[in-house]
Amino acid sequence: MRYELMDASSIASAVTRGEVSAVEAVSASLDRIGRLEPRLNALITVMEERALERAAYVDGQVASGCDPGPLAGVPVVVKDNMCTRGVRTTCGSRILGDWKPPYDAAVVELFEKAGAVIVGKSNMDEFAMGSSTEHSYFGPASNPRDISRVPGGSSGGSAASAAAGYVPIALGSDTGGSIRQPAAFCGVHGLKPTYGMVSRWGLVAFASSLDQIGPFGRSVGDIALAMDVISSHDPRDSTCSRRERPSFRDGASSPAVKGMRIGIVREFLEGPLDPSLKRSIEGTASVLVSSGCAIVEVSLEESASFGLPCYYIIAPAEASSNLARFDGVRYGFREEAPDLVSQFTRTRSSGFGEEVKRRILTGTFVLSSGYYDAYYLTALKVRKRICEEFDRAFRSVDVILMPVAPSLPFRKGDLLDDPISMYMSDVFTLPVNLAGLPGMTVFTGLEPSGLPTSVQLVAPRWQDRRLIECAAVIEERFGCPPVAEGGAL
Numbered sequence: 313m314r315y316e317l318m319d320a321s322s323i324a325s326a327v328t329r330g331e332v333s334a335v336e337a338v339s340a341s342l343d344r345i346g347r348l349e350p351r352l353n354a355l356i357t358v359m360e361e362r363a364l365e366r367a368a369y370v371d372g373q374v375a376s377g378c379d380p381g382p383l384a385g386v387p388v389v390v391k392d393n394m395c396t397r398g399v400r401t402t403c404g405s406r407i408l409g410d411w412k413p414p415y416d417a418a419v420v421e422l423f424e425k426a427g428a429v430i431v432g433k434s435n436m437d438e439f440a441m442g443s444s445t446e447h448s449y450f451g452p453a454s455n456p457r458d459i460s461r462v463p464g465g466s467s468g469g470s471a472a473s474a475a476a477g478y479v480p481i482a483l484g485s486d487t488g489g490s491i492r493q494p495a496a497f498c499g500v501h502g503l504k505p506t507y508g509m510v511s512r513w514g515l516v517a518f519a520s521s522l523d524q525i526g527p528f529g530r531s532v533g534d535i536a537l538a539m540d541v542i543s544s545h546d547p548r549d550s551t552c553s554r555r556e557r558p559s560f561r562d563g564a565s566s567p568a569v570k571g572m573r574i575g576i577v578r579e580f581l582e583g584p585l586d587p588s589l590k591r592s593i594e595g596t597a598s599v600l601v602s603s604g605c606a607i608v609e610v611s612l613e614e615s616a617s618f619g620l621p622c623y624y625i626i627a628p629a630e631a632s633s634n635l636a637r638f639d640g641v642r643y644g645f646r647e648e649a650p651d652l653v654s655q656f657t658r659t660r661s662s663g664f665g666e667e668v669k670r671r672i673l674t675g676t677f678v679l680s681s682g683y684y685d686a687y688y689l690t691a692l693k694v695r696k697r698i699c700e701e702f703d704r705a706f707r708s709v710d711v712i713l714m715p716v717a718p719s720l721p722f723r724k725g726d727l728l729d730d731p732i733s734m735y736m737s738d739v740f741t742l743p744v745n746l747a748g749l750p751g752m753t754v755f756t757g758l759e760p761s762g763l764p765t766s767v768q769l770v771a772p773r774w775q776d777r778r779l780i781e782c783a784a785v786i787e788e789r790f791g792c793p794p795v796a797e798g799g800a801l
């Protein structure tokens with residue numbers, strides 16, 4: 313059987329019924345990784361030994377009649393900024409190149425408790441700063457739909473792993489678009505949950521008021537399944553809410569979208585946008601209308617104009633503070649020097665890459681005395697206005713339908729020397745993080761070129777289930793994302 317083509321729930325039920333062993337399913341995943349990884353570089357670490365041990369453990373549970381969990385024997389990949397005990401967690405950086413955490417991230421614990429088997433840690437832009445996975449100390453990853461193109465970023469390796477059929481489910485983190493944009497570029501679904509929905513315990517922080525963990529998958533059912541497993545309260549992350557979580561799987565299997573009001577954002581369709589992506593929005597709107605939804609035009613003028621500059625003050629400010637801990641004393645890489653200050657300087661100068669240093673410098677500048685009010689404080693006020701603008705829009709609509717990124721996946725190297733154009737890749741996704749809202753990339757098909765198209769759905773805080781429901785209806789019409797195979801690879 314070709315496990316790489318199966319979704320997570322089919323693998324889990326076959327394993328639970330004893331029709332296939334977890335070791336077989338995981339070995340198939342490891343084989344595929346071995347075959348394709350030289351071309352994709354989607355993983356920084358392949359966890360072969362731990363994966364096979366874990367799979368054998370799941371098989372033991374099945375043999376002894378214990379419930380192995382809803383993800384029994386399902387191979388998964390997690391982004392390399394999520395801690396795995398005893399397995400290096402690099403954040404795509406030289407400075408953490410050989411750092412082995414002493415504990416597992418909450419999502420890793422939850423996945424393993426549910427029977428999932430982690431087969432690898434995915435490639436990413438250094439410390440999740442970037443939109444192409446080209447800013448990785450471990451080399452760029454490729455897009456499995458066309459290996460001359462980037463997979464998006466920063467969770468490019470996770471998106472590529474799901475699209476290439478390494479695994480049915482992968483985890484990424486999203487601070488300004490890092491799940492949704494690579495999902496769009498690689499042609500899979502990807503969900504950034506409401507801020508506070510999923511525990512970030514053990515996620516190496518980039519910008520703490522924006523970071524959220526979420527799943528990639530090739531079916532809405534798998535995204536829902538992953539969400540049911542990872543979304544729960546965790547006292548170890550003080551921002552993780554106590555609210556009761558809905559059943560996402562129920563939302564996927566019986567979507568109730570009839571009567572929903574869907575907002576189309578005028579400003580986002582007027583700006584630069586690839587014509588195929590504009591057509592996707594229109595096609596999706598008519599699918600939703602034929603399922604009983606109404607289309608309403610909304611305006612998000614401030615988000616469209618000020619989202620990007622606001623994000624590029626707040627995120628670097630928080631990053632400059634979060635990354636201060638990497639000084640070569642307690643973690644990872646160290647460059648020796650005759651005195652402590654030059655040890656810090658040398659370690660940080662050669663341990664961090666260019667983009668990370670650009671963010672640390674920007675962040676330190678906007679927080680420095682004399683500039684704090686003009687930049688940081690102003691950005692906080694703008695952020696408040698962006699939140700209020702979304703709240704206003706959600707008085708007249710239930711879900712907003714908009715693009716994920718302005719373009720189809722670009723070629724490797726095209727934007728590397730042009731940071732501002734790279735930042736523009738996230739112009740539609742950043743405001744959603746600033747407002748703490750849930751956002752989802754839903755696959756809408758492949759162009760004749762083989763490149764994928766998609767749309768972004770956004771809901772009010774804690775209404776993530778609505779996204780799953782709309783996505784299920786869209787998937788029924790456009791089909792599940794296929795595994796990238798053959799010519800493209």
Ligand code: GLN
Binds near residue numbers: 485
């Ligand atoms: N591309 C954006 C950035 O570089 C967002 C990254 C992210 O969501 N982690 O900051």
